[in-house]
Amino acid sequence: MTEIGKALPGVSVARSFGRVATLLAVSVGLPKDVDWRGRTVHTGVWKQPVDGPVMLRRLNLDGDGQGDLGGHGGEQRAVLVYQQDSYRYWQQVLSRDDFVPGQFGENFTVDGLPDDEVCIGDRYRVGEAVVEVTQPRVTCYRVGMRLNEPSMAALMVAHHRPGFYLRVLTEGLVRAGDEIVKLSTGPEAMTVAELDALLYLPGHARDDAARALRIPALSPGWQASMQGLLDQADGQEGNAGLETAAAPPAWAGFRPLTVTALDEETRDVFSLHLAAADGTPLPAALPGQFLTLRLPGEAGPLIRSYSLSGTPGDAVYRISVKQEPHGAAGTYLRANARPGLTVEAAAPRGSFTLDPGDQPVLLLSAGIGATPVMAMLHALAVTQPDRAVWWVHGARDGAEHAFAAESRELLGRLPHAHAYICYSRPGPEDRDYTTAGRITPEVLRGLNLPPDTAAYLCGPTEFMGEITAALGELGLGPAQVHSELFGAQGGLTPGIAAAPAPPPHPPDGAPGPGPAVSFVRSGLTVPWSPAYASLLEFAEACDVPVRWSCRTGVCHTCVSGLLSGQVAYSPEPVEEPGDGNLLICCSEPTSELALDL
Numbered sequence: 006m007t008e009i010g011k012a013l014p015g016v017s018v019a020r021s022f023g024r025v026a027t028l029l030a031v032s033v034g035l036p037k038d039v040d041w042r043g044r045t046v047h048t049g050v051w052k053q054p055v056d057g058p059v060m061l062r063r064l065n066l067d068g069d070g071q072g073d074l075g076g077h078g079g080e081q082r083a084v085l086v087y088q089q090d091s092y093r094y095w096q097q098v099l100s101r102d103d104f105v106p107g108q109f110g111e112n113f114t115v116d117g118l119p120d121d122e123v124c125i126g127d128r129y130r131v132g133e134a135v136v137e138v139t140q141p142r143v144t145c146y147r148v149g150m151r152l153n154e155p156s157m158a159a160l161m162v163a164h165h166r167p168g169f170y171l172r173v174l175t176e177g178l179v180r181a182g183d184e185i186v187k188l189s190t191g192p193e194a195m196t197v198a199e200l201d202a203l204l205y206l207p208g209h210a211r212d213d214a215a216r217a218l219r220i221p222a223l224s225p226g227w228q229a230s231m232q233g234l235l236d237q238a239d240g241q242e243g244n245a246g247l248e249t250a251a252a253p254p255a256w257a258g259f260r261p262l263t264v265t266a267l268d269e270e271t272r273d274v275f276s277l278h279l280a281a282a283d284g285t286p287l288p289a290a291l292p293g294q295f296l297t298l299r300l301p302g303e304a305g306p307l308i309r310s311y312s313l314s315g316t317p318g319d320a321v322y323r324i325s326v327k328q329e330p331h332g333a334a335g336t337y338l339r340a341n342a343r344p345g346l347t348v349e350a351a352a353p354r355g356s357f358t359l360d361p362g363d364q365p366v367l368l369l370s371a372g373i374g375a376t377p378v379m380a381m382l383h384a385l386a387v388t389q390p391d392r393a394v395w396w397v398h399g400a401r402d403g404a405e406h407a408f409a410a411e412s413r414e415l416l417g418r419l420p421h422a423h424a425y426i427c428y429s430r431p432g433p434e435d436r437d438y439t440t441a442g443r444i445t446p447e448v449l450r451g452l453n454l455p456p457d458t459a460a461y462l463c464g465p466t467e468f469m470g471e472i473t474a475a476l477g478e479l480g481l482g483p484a485q486v487h488s489e490l491f492g493a494q495g496g497l498t499p500g501i502a503a504a505p506a507p508p509p510h511p512p513d514g515a516p517g518p519g520p521a522v523s524f525v526r527s528g529l530t531v532p533w534s535p536a537y538a539s540l541l542e543f544a545e546a547c548d549v550p551v552r553w554s555c556r557t558g559v560c561h562t563c564v565s566g567l568l569s570g571q572v573a574y575s576p577e578p579v580e581e582p583g584d585g586n587l588l589i590c591c592s593e594p595t596s597e598l599a600l601d602l
């Protein structure tokens with residue numbers, strides 16, 4: 006086994022004096038399945054050094070591959086570089102002496118090229134190839150797996166030693182021992198360490214984000230993060246480079262609201278108007294946001310979310326509830342909601358909100374999914390009546406068509422509005438619809454949507470998948486299509502092999518002694534158990550869908566809505582998330598919790 010902290014055998018190591026750098030090892034590896042905590046991870050983080058020349062191509066070194074192209078690889082991340090000096094550093098910090106070339110999942114182990122000297126956009130000749138620096142390495146849990154050091158992803162950021170990625174400008178042969186010759190310095194001379202700290206560590210100077218955006222070589226993913234930092238409102242908590250920017254919730258936890266009126270919308274949908282107990286106007290919500298109610302239930306509180314369906318900015322909120330057969334909260338509200346009833350509500354939240362720009366808007370819904378887009382239609386009628394709007398709604402028939410008259414009246418106030426109503430089973434009396442049948446890709450094609458349309462979708466999960474794909478085929482990019490799910494959102498588990506997931510359930514074994522944790526979207530409330538290292542591990546044990554990447558408080562992929570309650574962090578995250586959110590990978594409850602998961 007070669008100790009990379011010492012010079013590699015057979016390689017004459019040029020010192021960093023005079024800025025000469027050397028390629029010490031070229032390592033490649035194809036993805037393989039690795040057992041990890043009872044799951045299978047498909048990963049290419051295990052690399053082996055190669056003797057002799059290797060062809061470096063636009064996407065990879067020959068013989069190399071990545072298991073998860075969402076996070077690694079591709080043109081912008083064709084080669085991962087890590088420095089011998091960082092090996093020495095970690096050997097000392099971690100008291101380890103077992104590192105081998107490729108230990109950090111890198112392709113090029115180099116002497117020289119420190120992260121605090123190499124700049125984004127620098128160009129180098131290595132052997133026959135010419136390469137350009139595109140971004141720091143994005144640390145994820147797999148480097149921790151490879152080193153058997155779970156906090157490695159956080160350590161690499163906190164200690165300013167991330168390493169970096171290269172794009173291949175000229176393909177060619179490379180081999181251990183090649184000199185690395187600098188051809189040019191990137192514009193703005195922003196180092197890898199500087200950029201990495203700018204994104205992940207507190208501070209985020211706007212001027213520096215603007216500087217980074219002036220570097221054409223910066224990868225598109227990092228450009229989007231820099232744009233987020235640049236757009237972050239003054240005083241806004243959290244990291245807008247890593248999480249969706251949102252104003253903090255208008256109040257913490259739950260507060261009492263009073264039902265002031267009820268409307269029957271259809272035979273199984275009714276609306277509730279909710280006001281502050283003291284009659285003062287409620288804080289304005291954004292069009293598309295939802296309210297979370299905590300209601301009394303036989304086996305403990307029922308915590309459910311409902312999109313606001315009325316005019317954003319009204320002094321009272323309106324929610325519209327579909328009573329599902331045997332649905333606990335719907336049945337409770339149906340039986341008990343009358344003027345004067347007090348319910349507990351968490352502040353409006355959610356990032357499914359209407360962009361106030363002037364591009365055309367498609368508001369597309371099915372069934373009770375009309376609620377958030379109704380709020381958007383109200384907002385358009387009040388504040389942007391000249392915007393082009395396509396209102397597409399699917400219902401079973403006229404009797405189940407919620408908000409039919411209200412939406413017609415609002416559309417009548419919008420001179421550039423188009424309406425398309427689909428009834429899947431119209432009754433003999435029904436006249437007020439465009440076609441019989443469901444909303445299909447053909448219906449969407451017939452709308453002739455302008456290419457810059459912003460689409461907002463809400464409806465059953467399968468329907469949304471089909472419609473999103475159809476909009477993609479019509480040329481609408483992912484950034485143009487926004488959707489709201491009335492249930493758990495899709496998980497993000499990078500590299501984990503797909504396996505059938507059972508519906509959310511209490512964890513195996515005896516119930517824990519801790520405070521109740523409600524996973525609200527999943528409809529599950531379970532007592533916390535300290536047998537789990539974090540809320541993320543607890544959610545995984547319950548098969549609650551979760552999103553994560555680093556699992557140590559760096560990347561903010563696991564950021565989730567904290568509807569009520571308090572948590573303690575361990576380890577402390579590199580930067581805390583925005584108000585009203587938490588990082589589940591490094592926190593545990595210190596009180597009862599309601600999470601938007």
Ligand SMILES: Cc1cc2nc3c(=O)[nH]c(=O)nc-3n(C[C@H](O)[C@H](O)[C@H](O)COP(=O)(O)OP(=O)(O)OC[C@H]3O[C@@H](n4cnc5c(N)ncnc54)[C@H](O)[C@@H]3O)c2cc1C
Nearest residue numbers: 309310311312326327329330331332333334335376491492
């Ligand atoms: C962001 C967001 C916004 C939302 N907006 C709205 C909205 O605007 N309007 C709205 O109505 N809902 C909305 N929802 C959904 C809402 O939060 C509830 O999940 C939904 O209303 C069902 O709650 P429930 O307590 O009535 O039913 P639950 O008791 O949670 O039951 C869930 C489902 O299981 C079925 N079920 C329960 N018990 C039985 C049984 N014994 N046998 C057979 N089937 C059974 C019910 O029919 C129901 O379909 C939203 C959800 C989210 C996450």
Ligand code: FES
Nearest residue numbers: 556560561563590
């Ligand atoms: S998974 Fe990266 S911060 Fe939680």
